[in-house]
Every structure is written in C-alpha cells, then in structure tokens.
Amino acid sequence: MFKKTMTTIGAGVALAAAGVLASGTAAFAHECFNPNRSEQGNAGASHxxxxxxxxxxxxxxxxxxxxxxxxxxAYAATGAPTSFTIMVKGAVGQDGTIASNNPHPEKAGDGSGIDEIFAAHGADIVGSFEECGVPMPF
Known part of the structure; x- marks a missing residue:
C-alpha cells in the first residue's frame, strides 16, 4: 500500500514537473518516453x-x-496514449537528461526514438482540459 501511494505521488510529481518543463524552451528527460515500446516493454521498464x-x-x-x-x-477522443513510461533517472553523459543535447528539436514528438510527452501530446492534454473548461492541475 505504501509503495503504491509513493508511486502515485511520484507519478503526479513527475507529470507536474513535465508540465512546468514543457512551458520552457528546453525539454528534459523527466518527460521523455519511448513511443514505440510495447505495453509489455513499458511494464518491464517500469520495474x-x-x-x-x-x-x-x-x-x-x-x-x-x-x-x-x-x-x-475528450482526451480519449484524441487517440493519444493513456499512459506514458517516462525516464525519471538521468542519462549518463547527457548532463543528466536525454534531450539536453538534441540538435533536432523538431524530432521531439515525431513518434520515433525517444519523444517528449508535451512535444508529442501536449496539445491533446491541454486541449482536453480546455474543451471541458477545466483548469490544468499544474
């Protein structure tokens, strides 16, 4: 029970951090995910x-x-994923983040390699709240 609660709190903090980071110009590893990994692969990675x-x-x-x-x-209608397995531990040799040295920001949400949640699906997330007239939680 305690572990599940801590995981849920951590997930909320991670998504909130992703939202804050998405408002800046740089994208960091805290919102990076692999869009091509299977559900089974995500389950394994999350261990x-x-x-x-x-x-x-x-x-x-x-x-x-x-x-x-x-x-x-509204979010389900977009067809975007309902979960993301995000990197929460920095990449060695990248100043702790995957995207910090990415010379191609246009590829941040192209559906291949490692993408960033808000580059790939930020409009879907924000749009779902706006469509319902509900303020974003972060």
Whole structure:
C-alpha cells in the first residue's frame, strides 16, 4: 500500500514537473518516453529505477467527477496514449537528461526514438482540459 501511494505521488510529481518543463524552451528527460515500446516493454521498464509509468487519469485526481469524466473522454477522443513510461533517472553523459543535447528539436514528438510527452501530446492534454473548461492541475 505504501509503495503504491509513493508511486502515485511520484507519478503526479513527475507529470507536474513535465508540465512546468514543457512551458520552457528546453525539454528534459523527466518527460521523455519511448513511443514505440510495447505495453509489455513499458511494464518491464517500469520495474527499473530509471523509468516510471504515469497515467493521464492521474491528472484528474481531485477534480469533480463530471469534470474528470469530461476531460478523460475528450482526451480519449484524441487517440493519444493513456499512459506514458517516462525516464525519471538521468542519462549518463547527457548532463543528466536525454534531450539536453538534441540538435533536432523538431524530432521531439515525431513518434520515433525517444519523444517528449508535451512535444508529442501536449496539445491533446491541454486541449482536453480546455474543451471541458477545466483548469490544468499544474
């Protein structure tokens, strides 16, 4: 129970950090994910200390039920993933982040290699909250 609670708290913090980082010009490893990895691969990766699976429905925790349902339905309509296995432990030789030295920012959300959540699906996430008139939780 304690481990699950800590994981959920960590996931919320990671997504909140990703949102803050997405508002800047640089993208960092805290929001990096592999868009081509299978669910089984994500499950295996999340057993390591470097990757953590976060779920979009965690963004609606604490919202009134109608608002949460609206946001999740709007997000589901986009066809974007409902969870992301993100890198939470820095990359060696990259100043602790995967994307810090990326010379091709246009590839940050192209669906291959390592992508950034907000480069790839930020419009889907933010748009779902806006469509429902619900403020973002971060």
């Amino acid at each position: 390591s200390q470097a990757w953590l699976t976060v779920h979009i429905d965690e963004l609606t925790a604490g919202l009134p039920e109608d608002d949460a349902e609206c946001v999740l339905d």
